[in-house]
Amino acid sequence: MSSKPQKMPKVAKVKDKSPAELQITAEQLLREAKERELEIVPPPPRQKISDPEELQEYRLKKRRAFEDNIRKNRGNISNWIKYAKWEEEQQEIRRARSVYERALDVDHRNITLWLKYAEMEMRSRQVNHSRNVWDRAVTILPRANQFWYKYTYMEEMLKNIAGARQVFERWMEWEPDEQAWLTYIKFEMRYKELDRARQIYERFVLVHPEPKNWIRYARFEETHGYIQGARRVLERAVQFFGDEHFDEGLYIAFAKFEEGQREHERARAVYRYALDHMPRERCLVLYNEYTRHEKKHGDRSSIDAVITSKRKFQYEEAVQANPHDYDAWFDYVRMLEADGDADLVREVYERAIACVPPIKEKRHWRRYIYLWIYYAVYEELTTKDIERARQVYQMCLRLIPHKVFTFAEIWLLYSKFEIRQKDLSAARKALGQAIGMCPKHKLFRGYIDLEIKLREFDRCRKLYEKWAEFDPENCKMWIQFATLEAMLNDSERARGIYELAICQPRLDMPEYMWKSYIDFEVEQEEWERVKTLYERLLERTHHVKVWISYARCQHAAPPSEEGLAQARTVFQRANRALRSCQEKEQRLMLLEAWRDFEDEFGDDISLEKVKHLLPRKVTRRRQVAADDGSKMRWEEYVDFVFPDDETAKPSLLLLAKAKEWAKQQRKQEEPEESHTPPLQQDDTAAPQPHTNHAEAQEEEEEPDRDLDRDDSEVDVGSSSDSSSSDAEDKRITKRKRRQMSYSSSSSEEEEEEEEQRSAKEQKNRPKKQQKENTPSRSSSEERDSSSENKRKKAKDFFA
Structure with a gap:
C-alpha cells in the first residue's frame, strides 16, 4: 500500500520585515506575569516553642545550618557575624565570643569583624573583655582610626580620663592625620587642660607643618587671651617657612591678627614684607587685602603706595608673559620714575633693553629703540649722571646693525647731547661718522640744521654737496640748497643750483623743482627769466596747470597793459596746443580758467568769445x-x-x-x-x-x-x-x-585695382586687332x- 506524501504546512510570506514600533522585552513579560498572579503566597507558619527540649532542638538546627554555611564559604565574614549575632540573641555570650575568635582566625585584619566583636562586649557590659578586644585591634591595625575613636570614647564614657589620655598618647605615637590631633586637643579642652592642649599643638605643628595648622595654633592662643603667645606663634611660623616656602594665607592671617589688635603699623609692615619677598604671581589676594587695609586705616600716601605696588605687580606679570611687549615696559618705567626710586628704575631699564628683538628688521626695532632714548634722557635730566647717559647712547649705537638699517634720531640725539655738554667736536664727529657709515636724508637734514644754527654756512654748503652726490634725484634737497643761498643773498649761486637741478636726468618731483625755480625768479622780479623758464618748461610738458600759471604770471608782469594781452596770447597758444590732447578735461580746465580770467580782468566782448569756446557736455x-x-x-x-x-x-x-x-x-x-x-x-x-x-x-x-x-x-x-x-x-x-571705411579700405582697393588691370590686359589682347578695324571717333569729340x-x-x- 503506497503511502501518500505528507503535506507540509505552507510558510507564510512576510511582507514587512522591519522591526515593530513597539518592542517586547523580557522584563515586560516578567512584569506582566507578576501582575497576573491572583493567589497571595501565605507567610511561613510561626514556630512556637513550648518546652526546653524543643528549644534545644531549634538551637541545634540553627547551629547546624550556620555551621554548614560557614563550612561552605569560610571566607564570607557576614556568615560569621550572623552566627555570632544569633548566639548573642540567645544570650550565649561565650558561644558568640567563640564564633568571633574563630572568625578572627580566618581574617584578623577585617575592621568590621573587630568592631562587631568589641561592640558586642560593650553591649554585654564586659569592660575588661572590651578593653582586651580594643587593645588587640589597635595593636594589629594601628592605622585604623575607627578603633582609636571607639576606644577613647569608651574610656571617656567610663570616666576613665587617664586611660583615655593614655590611649590618645599611644595613638599620637603613630603620628595620625590632623583630625586625630584636633580630637585629642578637644578632649583636653573639655577638661580645661590648656597647658596640655598647648603642648599637643606644639607637637601637632611639628608633625604636620602646614600654614593652616600654625594659624590654628595662633587662633587658639588668641581665643584664650594669650596675645603675645599668638604673635610669637605667627612669628615662629614665618621663620619656620622662610623665603623658600612663602604662603600667602599665613601673611594675611598675621596681618589680620595685628589689625584686630589695632596694630596697623605692624599689619602694614607684614603686608610690605610679604609683597617684597613673595613671588609676584602668588600674591594677588595679598595685594587686594593690603589695598583693603590701607583704604580702611591708611592715609593718601599709603593708598598711593598700595596702588603703585599693585600696578607694579601687574606690569611684572605682563613683561614676564611677553618680554618683547615694549609698551608694557614703557608704562612700567614711567610708573617707577614717578615713584622716585632711581636704583629700581635703572634695574628695570636694564631688564628692558636686554630684550633685543630677535629679527633684524626695522619695524621690529622701532618701539625698542625708544627704551634706549628714554633711558638716556632719564640719566641726563633726572639723575644728572652725564657719563652714564653718554654710555647709554654709545651702547645703543653699537647695538644697532647699521649695515642693515639705522635710526637717524639716535645719531641726532647723541650729537645734541654732546652739544649740551659743550663738546662740539664730538657732536660733529658723531654725525660725520653717521653720514659716512649709513647716509640718510634725515641725517643730512639734521646735520645741516645744526650747522645753520651755529652759523657755519660753509659747512652747510659742503654738506649739501655731499647730499647732492648721495641723492641727486631729491628735489627737496636742491630746493633747500638754493633757498639757503637765496637767504644768504647770493642769487647767482642759487640760480646756478636751480639750473644744475633741472638739468638732472631724473628727479623725483620735477614739477616741484620747476615751480620753486620760477617762484625764485618771481621773487627776484626777473620777468624775462620767468618767461624763459616757462618756455623751457613747455618744451617738456603741455600740462594745463603750466599754461594757466604761465598766463597768470604774464598778466602779473609789468607793465599791466601789455600783461593782459600777453596772458590772452598764452591762453590762445594753450588752447591750440591742447586740441590734440586725449584728455579733454585738461582743455576744459584751461577754458574755465581763461573764462575766470576774462571775468576778472577782461571785458564783455572777450568774455563772450571765451564762452563760445566752451564745450558741451x-x-x-x-x-x-x-x-x-x-x-x-x-x-x-x-x-x-x-x-x-x-x-x-x-x-x-x-x-x-x-x-x-x-x-x-x-x-x-x-x-x-x-x-x-x-x-x-x-x-x-x-x-x-x-x-x-x-x-x-x-x-x-x-x-x-x-x-x-x-x-x-x-x-x-x-x-x-x-x-x-x-x-x-x-x-x-x-x-x-x-x-574710417575709406582709410581702412584704401590699401585693399589698390591691390584689387592691380589685379583687375592685369586681368583686363590679358583679356583684351586678342580683341585689340578687331578694335583697330572699327572706325574711331575724333579725339575732340572724345x-x-x-x-x-x-x-x-x-x-x-x-x-
Missing part, C-alpha cells in the same frame, strides 16, 4: 571688456564736444570725398582707354556700384546708439537745442564712419564727352 555709450575679458558690456561716459572741433570736421569730410571720387574716376578711365566692349566694361565696373551701395546704405541707416547721445540740455560753455545737437551728432557719426561725363558724375557725387 555729452553722455555717450561705449563697449568695454569685462574684468575677465570674456564678455563685452556697455558703459556710459561723459564726453565734451568743442565748437571749434565741429567746424573743422566738414572740411575733412570734403577732402575725403574728393579723394574717393578721384579713385572712382581712375577706375572708370582705365576701361575706356583699353576700348573694352560694353559687356566687359560692365564686368570691370562691377565693384563700383558696390561702393556706392555701401555709401547709400550708410546714409540710410540710423546713427549707432553707442556713439552719441545728448545729455538732456547739460551745457558746459554754450547752450544749444537738443534736437539740433542730435542731428549734428548723427551727421558727425556718419562722417566718422565714412572716413574729350568733350569724357569731360561732360566727369562733370556730371562729380555733380552727382557731391549732391
Whole structure:
C-alpha cells in the first residue's frame, strides 16, 4: 500500500520585515506575569516553642545550618557575624565570643569583624573583655582610626580620663592625620587642660607643618587671651617657612591678627614684607587685602603706595608673559620714575633693553629703540649722571646693525647731547661718522640744521654737496640748497643750483623743482627769466596747470597793459596746443580758467568769445571688456564736444570725398582707354556700384546708439537745442564712419585695382586687332564727352 506524501504546512510570506514600533522585552513579560498572579503566597507558619527540649532542638538546627554555611564559604565574614549575632540573641555570650575568635582566625585584619566583636562586649557590659578586644585591634591595625575613636570614647564614657589620655598618647605615637590631633586637643579642652592642649599643638605643628595648622595654633592662643603667645606663634611660623616656602594665607592671617589688635603699623609692615619677598604671581589676594587695609586705616600716601605696588605687580606679570611687549615696559618705567626710586628704575631699564628683538628688521626695532632714548634722557635730566647717559647712547649705537638699517634720531640725539655738554667736536664727529657709515636724508637734514644754527654756512654748503652726490634725484634737497643761498643773498649761486637741478636726468618731483625755480625768479622780479623758464618748461610738458600759471604770471608782469594781452596770447597758444590732447578735461580746465580770467580782468566782448569756446557736455555709450575679458558690456561716459572741433570736421569730410571720387574716376578711365566692349566694361565696373551701395546704405541707416547721445540740455560753455545737437551728432557719426571705411579700405582697393588691370590686359589682347578695324571717333569729340561725363558724375557725387 503506497503511502501518500505528507503535506507540509505552507510558510507564510512576510511582507514587512522591519522591526515593530513597539518592542517586547523580557522584563515586560516578567512584569506582566507578576501582575497576573491572583493567589497571595501565605507567610511561613510561626514556630512556637513550648518546652526546653524543643528549644534545644531549634538551637541545634540553627547551629547546624550556620555551621554548614560557614563550612561552605569560610571566607564570607557576614556568615560569621550572623552566627555570632544569633548566639548573642540567645544570650550565649561565650558561644558568640567563640564564633568571633574563630572568625578572627580566618581574617584578623577585617575592621568590621573587630568592631562587631568589641561592640558586642560593650553591649554585654564586659569592660575588661572590651578593653582586651580594643587593645588587640589597635595593636594589629594601628592605622585604623575607627578603633582609636571607639576606644577613647569608651574610656571617656567610663570616666576613665587617664586611660583615655593614655590611649590618645599611644595613638599620637603613630603620628595620625590632623583630625586625630584636633580630637585629642578637644578632649583636653573639655577638661580645661590648656597647658596640655598647648603642648599637643606644639607637637601637632611639628608633625604636620602646614600654614593652616600654625594659624590654628595662633587662633587658639588668641581665643584664650594669650596675645603675645599668638604673635610669637605667627612669628615662629614665618621663620619656620622662610623665603623658600612663602604662603600667602599665613601673611594675611598675621596681618589680620595685628589689625584686630589695632596694630596697623605692624599689619602694614607684614603686608610690605610679604609683597617684597613673595613671588609676584602668588600674591594677588595679598595685594587686594593690603589695598583693603590701607583704604580702611591708611592715609593718601599709603593708598598711593598700595596702588603703585599693585600696578607694579601687574606690569611684572605682563613683561614676564611677553618680554618683547615694549609698551608694557614703557608704562612700567614711567610708573617707577614717578615713584622716585632711581636704583629700581635703572634695574628695570636694564631688564628692558636686554630684550633685543630677535629679527633684524626695522619695524621690529622701532618701539625698542625708544627704551634706549628714554633711558638716556632719564640719566641726563633726572639723575644728572652725564657719563652714564653718554654710555647709554654709545651702547645703543653699537647695538644697532647699521649695515642693515639705522635710526637717524639716535645719531641726532647723541650729537645734541654732546652739544649740551659743550663738546662740539664730538657732536660733529658723531654725525660725520653717521653720514659716512649709513647716509640718510634725515641725517643730512639734521646735520645741516645744526650747522645753520651755529652759523657755519660753509659747512652747510659742503654738506649739501655731499647730499647732492648721495641723492641727486631729491628735489627737496636742491630746493633747500638754493633757498639757503637765496637767504644768504647770493642769487647767482642759487640760480646756478636751480639750473644744475633741472638739468638732472631724473628727479623725483620735477614739477616741484620747476615751480620753486620760477617762484625764485618771481621773487627776484626777473620777468624775462620767468618767461624763459616757462618756455623751457613747455618744451617738456603741455600740462594745463603750466599754461594757466604761465598766463597768470604774464598778466602779473609789468607793465599791466601789455600783461593782459600777453596772458590772452598764452591762453590762445594753450588752447591750440591742447586740441590734440586725449584728455579733454585738461582743455576744459584751461577754458574755465581763461573764462575766470576774462571775468576778472577782461571785458564783455572777450568774455563772450571765451564762452563760445566752451564745450558741451555729452553722455555717450561705449563697449568695454569685462574684468575677465570674456564678455563685452556697455558703459556710459561723459564726453565734451568743442565748437571749434565741429567746424573743422566738414572740411575733412570734403577732402575725403574728393579723394574717393578721384579713385572712382581712375577706375572708370582705365576701361575706356583699353576700348573694352560694353559687356566687359560692365564686368570691370562691377565693384563700383558696390561702393556706392555701401555709401547709400550708410546714409540710410540710423546713427549707432553707442556713439552719441545728448545729455538732456547739460551745457558746459554754450547752450544749444537738443534736437539740433542730435542731428549734428548723427551727421558727425556718419562722417566718422565714412572716413574710417575709406582709410581702412584704401590699401585693399589698390591691390584689387592691380589685379583687375592685369586681368583686363590679358583679356583684351586678342580683341585689340578687331578694335583697330572699327572706325574711331575724333579725339575732340572724345574729350568733350569724357569731360561732360566727369562733370556730371562729380555733380552727382557731391549732391
